[in-house]
Amino acid sequence: MGVDNVKVLLTAVKLTKHYKDVVALDNVSFEISEGITGILGENGAGKSTAIKLFLGLIQPTSGLAKALGQNANESVAVRARLGYMPEHDCLPTNVAATEFLAHMAEVSGLPPKHARTRAADTLRHVGLFEERYRSMGGYSTGMKQRVKLAQALVHDPTFVFLDEPTAGLDPGGREEMLELVRKTHREFGISILFSSHLMADVERACDRIIVLQGGRLMQSGEVTHFTKETETVFIEVDGNHERLVAALEQRGVAVATDGHGLYIEGPDESVYDLVRDALVESEAPLRRMAPRRRALAELFQHEGEDFASELVP
Amino acid sequence: MMGRPEVKKREGTVFDIGYQNYTGPREGRGRARLSVIRNGVRTSLGFGRGALAKVLPWLFIGVLVFIAIIMALVAGAADRLVGPEDADQLNLPSHSDYYGIASIIFFVFAAVGAPDLLCPDRREGTINLYLVRPLTGSDYVFSRWLAFFLVMVAVAWLPQFILLMGLLMGDPRPVNYLLENWLDIPRFLLAAIPLAAYTTTLALLAAAFTTRRAYAAVFLVGLFVITTPFTTGLASEIGGTAGQWISMFNLSNIPVHVNDVIFGEPSVITRSAPAAEMSSWILVGWFLLWTLGPAGVLWMRYRRLTP
Numbered sequence: 167m168g169v170d171n172v173k174v175l176l177t178a179v180k181l182t183k184h185y186k187d188v189v190a191l192d193n194v195s196f197e198i199s200e201g202i203t204g205i206l207g208e209n210g211a212g213k214s215t216a217i218k219l220f221l222g223l224i225q226p227t228s229g230l231a232k233a234l235g236q237n238a239n240e241s242v243a244v245r246a247r248l249g250y251m252p253e254h255d256c257l258p259t260n261v262a263a264t265e266f267l268a269h270m271a272e273v274s275g276l277p278p279k280h281a282r283t284r285a286a287d288t289l290r291h292v293g294l295f296e297e298r299y300r301s302m303g304g305y306s307t308g309m310k311q312r313v314k315l316a317q318a319l320v321h322d323p324t325f326v327f328l329d330e331p332t333a334g335l336d337p338g339g340r341e342e343m344l345e346l347v348r349k350t351h352r353e354f355g356i357s358i359l360f361s362s363h364l365m366a367d368v369e370r371a372c373d374r375i376i377v378l379q380g381g382r383l384m385q386s387g388e389v390t391h392f393t394k395e396t397e398t399v400f401i402e403v404d405g406n407h408e409r410l411v412a413a414l415e416q417r418g419v420a421v422a423t424d425g426h427g428l429y430i431e432g433p434d435e436s437v438y439d440l441v442r443d444a445l446v447e448s449e450a451p452l453r454r455m456a457p458r459r460r461a462l463a464e465l466f467q468h469e470g471e472d473f474a475s476e477l478v479p
Numbered sequence: 480m481m482g483r484p485e486v487k488k489r490e491g492t493v494f495d496i497g498y499q500n501y502t503g504p505r506e507g508r509g510r511a512r513l514s515v516i517r518n519g520v521r522t523s524l525g526f527g528r529g530a531l532a533k534v535l536p537w538l539f540i541g542v543l544v545f546i547a548i549i550m551a552l553v554a555g556a557a558d559r560l561v562g563p564e565d566a567d568q569l570n571l572p573s574h575s576d577y578y579g580i581a582s583i584i585f586f587v588f589a590a591v592g593a594p595d596l597l598c599p600d601r602r603e604g605t606i607n608l609y610l611v612r613p614l615t616g617s618d619y620v621f622s623r624w625l626a627f628f629l630v631m632v633a634v635a636w637l638p639q640f641i642l643l644m645g646l647l648m649g650d651p652r653p654v655n656y657l658l659e660n661w662l663d664i665p666r667f668l669l670a671a672i673p674l675a676a677y678t679t680t681l682a683l684l685a686a687a688f689t690t691r692r693a694y695a696a697v698f699l700v701g702l703f704v705i706t707t708p709f710t711t712g713l714a715s716e717i718g719g720t721a722g723q724w725i726s727m728f729n730l731s732n733i734p735v736h737v738n739d740v741i742f743g744e745p746s747v748i749t750r751s752a753p754a755a756e757m758s759s760w761i762l763v764g765w766f767l768l769w770t771l772g773p774a775g776v777l778w779m780r781y782r783r784l785t786p
Binding site for chain 1 (some may be wrong): 504514
């Protein structure tokens with residue numbers, strides 16, 4: 167089967183991996199298709215083992231890992247269409263980014279002339295074009311993360327594995343990286359497996375999630391399915407917060423509050439009229455009123471307290 | 480009256496054509512290996528890196544060339560001072576002796592240079608990026624080995640060619656010299672191969688067990704420097720067949736004995752070594768053992784390497 171026309175990009179069939187007495191993956195089956203898929207789990211859940219199996223770097227104890235339609239363990243060639251961004255440091259310090267990327271593109275099979283062009287283009291796409299001739303030893307953490315992403319994309323793979331791409335980044339850098347991840351799929355058309363223990367990152371960047379715990383598949387599905395609209399209405403105002411709460415309670419509406427806004431559980435149609443009247447009476451400037459979505463973190467708090475406590479929301 | 484011709488303003492427009500998918504050729508594993516080899520050669524010679532990275536390799540190459548120039552000058556001076564016939568009787572060092580004389584420089588060059596091809600990749604984690612591409616651990620280590628082997632061969636051949644030029648120019652009858660000594664050319668070309676293979680393999684093997692280049696270099700230099708006086712002293716003390724075998728453990732002489740087999744005469748370095756009395760087969764077999772054995776260990780170390 168060719169690698170160009172596949173829709174299901176990764177397939178795990180009863181995939182099991184033991185390291186002596188440690189079970190890293192236990193009879194796991196799932197499929198990953200085009201888009202951004204988050205693989206979520208605490209340390210030791212089996213995320214990195216799954217990635218290594220799909221890259222054909224380790225042998226499964228039993229079962230099958232297929233990447234782009236080919237048995238990952240039998241085809242070194244398929245890696246020419248895969249990209250991998252490791253979590254840990256992997257960049258040589260005394261080499262310029264453009265030279266390093268051109269070399270990595272060549273190692274992925276591109277001829278030297280094409281490799282140099284792709285290196286410059288990819289560095290432009292990750293926002294490092296101006297810095298491309300500098301030795302990478304002098305780069306900031308954010309710049310290094312961008313080069314790590316760039317080396318995973320430089321050969322224009324069909325599928326890319328990102329292992330904790332936001333690790334070590336400040337909030338601004340984290341947001342930029344998540345935007346780059348989304349752009350990688352949206353504009354570049356490259357599908358992604360996004361490994362993380364940060365639920366917020368997975369929720370913001372991914373279309374689908376796979377949740378692993380102790381080497382077992384715990385959940386999988388569309389992120390929107392897990393974060394679907396709830397029966398709660400969320401109201402955010404720019405002022406007169408207390409007056410609005412009082413006006414609502416005066417009308418018999420049960421209100422919960424937190425630092426961000428007001429929550430009204432299970433409203434029927436008539437509640438919206440009462441909210442309107444309360445807003446007018448309290449003169450509270452309305453910023454937002456919408457059905458509230460669940461966050462992934464909440465879901466896992468319901469499904470398994472132990473698991474949720476290991477993950478960072 | 481004609482008006483001034485209208486000058487069209489040239490307008491430039493910058494288009495952001497966005498991300499372009501790559502549709503060019505993909506040359507797979509062969510290109511991957513070739514790229515690792517090319518990168519290894521460039522790294523060994525300091526190309527594409529700062530000035531500091533060029534200092535050591537080119538210093539060693541300079542010293543090796545300098546030795547060849549001195550040998551050529553001495554030979555040329557002897558020809559002129561005592562005449563070609565008498566100069567031949569002096570048995571001055573020539574092509575067959577060069578690798579023996581310069582062997583310690585080759586070993587130190589390999590000890591210092593070869594680890595640069597393996598240690599930083601493991602220390603900085605770059606090895607992970609190689610192994611997730613269409614390249615196996617075996618491909619990687621073989622390509623690195625071949626890269627340094629090619630550098631060593633070139634570094635060995637360069638001074639021999641300079642020596643040849645010097646000897647030709649120093650001889651009053653260059654054509655006669657060439658006719659009488661032409662066999663030296665294929666011999667020194669061939670003799671460079673075991674020297675390069677042996678030094679490359681041992682140096683990379685040491686580098687495979689540490690992430691610090693300096694540790695590998697110090698270990699190798701120590702190994703070569705220590706075994707020479709130790710085995711020489713012990714071999715002459717014991718004598719006989721046992722002495723010959725002890726002499727075989729002089730690690731810096733192992734490829735020089737093969738050089739002697741190729742040239743059909745012992746070099747000035749191995750002439751007095753008891754091991755030189757061993758048969759050619761044993762000397763070549765011993766060299767193969769000391770090259771293929773470490774090569775096997777090196778391959779095993781990288782064969783199953785995973786990020």
